[in-house]
Amino acid sequence: MQEIISLLGFSFFSNAVIAGLLTSIIAGIAGTYIVSRKIVFISGGITHASFGGIGLAYFLGLNPFFGAAVFAVLSALGIEWSTQKAQVREDSAIAILWSLGMAIGIIFVFLTPGYAPNLMSFLFGNILTVTTTDIITMLALTVLLIAGITLFYRLILYIAFDQEYTKTLGFNTTIVRYIISIIIALSIVMSIRVAGIILLLSLFTIPQAIANIFTHDFKKMIFISIAFSFLGVLTGLIGSYYFNLPSGAIIIFTLIIFWSILKVTIKLFRTH
Template sequence: MILEAFKYDFFTKAFFASILASIVCGIIGTIIVEKKLVMMSGGIAHTSFGGIGLGYLLGFEPIIGAFLFSIIAAVSISNINRRARTNSDALIGIFWSVGMSLGIFFVSLMEGYPPDMTSYLFGDILTVSDFSMNIMVVANIVVVVSVVFLFNYWKGYLFDEEFSRVLGIPTNFLEYFLFIMIALTIVVLLKVVGIILVIALLTIPPAIAKLFTYDLKNMMILSIIIGVIFTVSGLFISYAFDIASGATIILLSAISYFLIAFIKGRIFNI
């Protein structure tokens, strides 16, 4: 039954999409977890919903709108937080709610029946398009190349930003570039797990990897492997039982995390 699924073009696309998503997720997810940018990433992801709604309203590809809104949100949150010194959590919450509201507002302005945006909220990897696949390939190339060639800079930026700045490492550039990569990663994950579940796939594989190693490079590699296992397994399960793919992937990931953490004694101080 599993091999028969590859006879269908949509399943083959979904299979490769799950691998591409896991690669970019494992790398950027590790950076997000280590830099403690989980909440900000959630805010960026939910703000992207406004871009999806705008794309539907103006008739262009919603993924492009999501990417633009994600970048605007990331850069704006960073700049406002630095200059105004406001509470970052409050700022993220504002962008989070405004982005979701704008998405609903733009769709409500459309004539006729509104489009079904469920796949963008909860993901549906079985409906991934050729355009989304191309975006995934580009995102993977950008992320992998930038992290590999600037690995030592990223390492310094993550573990001691002030010292890195003293050494002359362009930390401001790295920060903005990181936000762009987060935006790209979120766009990649929209069709896989959706806006609502994106944070789980960004954080659970790195969290599991951290149970086994604290080395940054090994964490990234292990996160990618774990992500591939979860996304591919979730894809097959969702196909076999005709259930939601995004939710299946996340539930499988979360259950695995708690089981592994329990076995390793990281829960309940065993």
């Protein structure tokens, strides 16, 4: 325990803890909306499509996360437009953009001159590589999410559960959905450092599944999701440091263990 406390004196470790907290808040808010609206696989499509931006950014010599953000936002808007305007089935639109993004990413990574970059941190996450710039960006997005959910809580709640009712109130649900999709896309990109592209979807769904064991209230789900996300992130951070393993894998494994234990415990408690 003393060693862990002493580690906080190192900037890379303290940065990782702060980033873990901010990511937990981001995933807690955005993930609760995703799960409530039952669009889990849309977020999966956005996550994997962002790999195309990473590959293209490497090829052009740009920041990979800038490329990921551009592709994530375009994918989110593309899915919404395809399902609403082009009358493409939602699952088909997700599959097309998911595959397209991954294919573009792979092509440009191999077209990049010289040694192919190490993509492990993007695919599986490495929270120990978070920089001060990353934290500032995460903080800005966290403030935006908190402000948005505070000011427009009822509108977001209506959109998540009953869009037809929202229309009767006079709101333009199409514009609102586009805006929320952009915010979700940015939330996903900001969380890649922690869980990685392959495992990121779980960070936006498993804590919410745990929260669902205790409550179905939207607001309470957000707070419980944040708490379990941060607990999982801390476990992943410590495990990543001691065992030199990808943080994302440990985080998701830990969250699944939490979910399994709580599910079995609650079931046994109700049985008796």
